Amino acid sequence: MSTISSYLTAEHREADVLFSYAEQAIADGDWMQAETWFQRFTAATLNHFEKEETVVFPAFEQATGNSSGPTRMMRIEHEEIRGMFDRVSNAIVIHDVEGSLGLAETLLIVIQQHNIKEEQVLYPMTDRLFGGQHDGMVLQMRQLQSAG
């Protein structure tokens, strides 16, 4: 029953929670927990990216006939964010508090800026484009849900 926009936005908020748990664990020096939560955060985010890149973006590109517009920008930013995951993970593995907190905060701002663009521009456009087909697309995305 949910719209594409509300489904994907809810995933952003869930990832935010996982991120905040990971960050708190780093600050507490609880490295086991930090690794676990950060892994869950990256897994959830990567799964979210997959749903966007294989369901939403192609449909958007087909409907608008434009594959060099906002979806291209979003794919590029996904790539950028994927690249940052490793750097934070590596800093957590070597128990570097300042390094991992600093990179985590940087990652957070990059992700939040990206989310704002999606939530304020791309998702509403997608909702308008696929007025009657929300359920089908949300179902497709649910099928991609990884067990995590």
Add this chain to the structure above:
Amino acid sequence: MNGAHTSLALEQAPPISVPFRFFLAAPVFLLAAGGLMLANGPELLASRWHPATLALVHLLTLGFLATSMAGALMQMLPVVAGAPIAFPRTVAGLVHLPLMAGTLWLARGLDRADAHDIRLAMAALTLACGVLLLACGHSLLHSPVRHATVRAMRLALLALTATAGIGIALAAVRVGMLNLALLPWTSLHAQWGLIGWVGVLVMGVSWQVIPMFQLTPAYPAAVTRWFGGVIYAALTLDSATPWLASAPAAWITTGTHGVLVTCLASYALVTLRLQAARRRKLPDVSLQFWRIGMASLLAAALLWLAGQVTSIGDDPRYPIALGMLYLAGFAISVVNGMLYKIVPFLVWFHLQSHPARRNTAPGMKLVIADSDSRRQLRLHTIALLLLFASLGWPVLAHVAGFTFVLSAGWLWWNLLQATRMYIRLAAGSPG
């Protein structure tokens, strides 16, 4: 992939030198304001019309606030509004230098009642504000985005136009080129500047950055949709005052002021409540600056209310206290806190945008260490407390000024270290 990646990431943002020239200049004016206070002491608190007080206020508003905000606008417009500023380097140059020189001329001209300095300031500030307004206005008109922050930025720029226009006219009165009633126009100049420009811009920016930095719930739609417009309408209504044959009924003015204060106080309350509900619970220096700012804004609103219903409003220190809470407590704290997010992020962003440095760019806390920004936060807090205390014990004004010098100097040093790190890493052999 890397090539396209880099150029796309970069084409959204102006070169780092564009915002940084503003961010590095701003604390110097805060330092100068502290120095002026250190030198003049209690005299500055005697009247809002004292020449040195007028100079001090403009060092803070133009020198620190407008300078930081111009840099932040040029950085944020492409990201928030999706509309980059055309010719960013040229625009930055044409705004930055005249703004610096104009602020210094204006402060000196007001302090020493020097007509020559004030005329130079008029020319320089007209150029700086004119170019800034044209460049940002052009970008906002072409923005494909229509959300609340973009609307707030539009209103803030219109308010800056009003502030600058009235300010130039007041300067013309000061040097005998024009004849206007000083009192109502000065009030309007201050209202448009402090509430319409500074207040609405801070609000619009916070609608994006408070949820983003602290993972708080979003601002209620009623706040983001209406506050900017309501404030703007109230300011416009107030602006009719000088044109009227006789002063409007007191209740009309009190009513419009009441609307302004209600919007500002509700904004502060909502922000504090959102921050209390944040998902990120880690201690954060920038968050503390915001909280001091919001608490000061609330205190200013309460003081205004007390001024309406008690005789406190007749005390000559009343307008000074309001100005202290709003300018130093609210506006300067918030901008100071924001600099600690924007500057480290931009250092990282510009370093990592070079493919060879993608995996070595330092995270934000390595660019400015928490311990360094926290020390400055403490100094800023002490300086504010001393400033408020100096209303009761005027002799403390010297000490407050000295503490502001230390705090501003420390802020400047922290930003300078971040810049030096950027220069060192950007110049070093990448990879």
